[in-house]
Amino acid sequence: MKAEIFVKLKSEVLDPQGKAVSGGLKNLGFEGVKDVRVGKYIVLSLDDKMPIEEAGKKVQDMCEKLLVNTVIEEYAFRIEG
């Protein structure tokens, strides 16, 4: 079983890394890029015997306790059976 977690900074938080990437894209001549936000993409391989509801609760718990700084970050996740 695989869980994909998408972590990004809350919209009101300044993203210096995103600004740097945005500048880099402009320097390379890419037009039409209004904004760039850079976050974390985490892929967990979970035990296949784990029931999917339990996996969902566990992934949320892992996010809240370790993987996400909930003060400045928000997250979403997807589980594939």
Place this chain on the structure above:
Amino acid sequence: MKAEIFVKLKSEVLDPQGKAVSGGLKNLGFEGVKDVRVGKYIVLSLDDKMPIEEAGKKVQDMCEKLLVNTVIEEYAFRIEG
């Protein structure tokens, strides 16, 4: 228009960050986590007037030229109109 880019290390590349997160989850008592891979989640806000085919080519070009180290990383992206 929004483009989401999912970047992760190729499977044959060691992921020390993933190993550290995996250890951290074990220390917090989370069972059933076989492996952890940590990558980049990049969200681009693109000009709405850009045709979606052009946007696709542009995002791929941006990945190949700046956002992804194609020697050790692989990527996928999704565009929402």
